Amino acid sequence: MTPKSPTKVKIKIIQAARKNFSKQGFANTSMDDIANTAKVSKGGLYHHFPSKDELFMTIFVQYQDSIIKSQPKLFEKKEDLLSDLSKMYDSFDFQKDLMRIWLEAMNESSHNSKLKQMVLKRRKHLEMLSVLQLKQVRTNLGLMINHTDSEIATLAKGIIALTNGCALLSVTGDDPKQAKRTWVQSVYRILTSKK
Structure with a gap:
């Protein structure tokens, strides 16, 4: 199994965040929500984006x-x-x-x-x-x-x-x-x- 490229993971995170932010708003969206939607670990999320x-x-x-x-x-x-x-x-x-x-x-x-x-x-x-x-x-x-x-x-x-x-x-x-x-x-x- 080959790991996904950082670019693909980053795009996946951005798409998940866009979906969550547009549905729930900024304040009601957590980094956990974004990680779950993107199907990435929380560590992987923070590796690409240090903050919400x-x-x-x-x-x-x-x-x-x-x-x-x-x-x-x-x-x-x-x-x-x-x-x-x-x-x-x-x-x-x-x-x-x-x-x-x-x-x-x-x-x-x-x-x-x-x-x-x-x-x-x-x-x-x-x-x-x-x-x-x-x-x-x-x-x-x-x-x-x-x-x-x-x-x-x-x-x-x-x-x-x-x-x-x-x-x-x-x-x-x-x-x-x-x-x-x-x-x-x-x-x-x-x-x-x-x-």
Whole structure:
């Protein structure tokens, strides 16, 4: 019998944790629950993830990274702006279990200082990527040319907040098409607004 590769075990643990966190929430999920679901020893679990916080953030970070990496090449021609925004929205992965984990991260970080630091670090990273993307839009499409870098950073935070709101709408039973229209039209107005 050959031992499973560390990568396969780690993937198995992450899948089990995602299942447990989305069903039971962060606070009600124990490392024992995750080990049982993954069918690994508790020692094997702790070998890959020293804490529940780190395992939780791994899932949270993977979710954000998958959205960032899945975005198609966009924002090269001004006349394609609306269709590019539509494609960008479609690249977001608003799966209900992942959205529940995201909400859990926000909730749990309000009273878990370690998780709060991880979430804040991740938020800053996402904001930085959003600023870079808006600067690319400014350069490639000639939009927002009178906006300072500080104003671009504020717009990036606003677009992230809008995205979070539309994500919530799409998983709480509202019409997903309406959530998409709201996001596309709002971001279009932001990008094309004059200073």
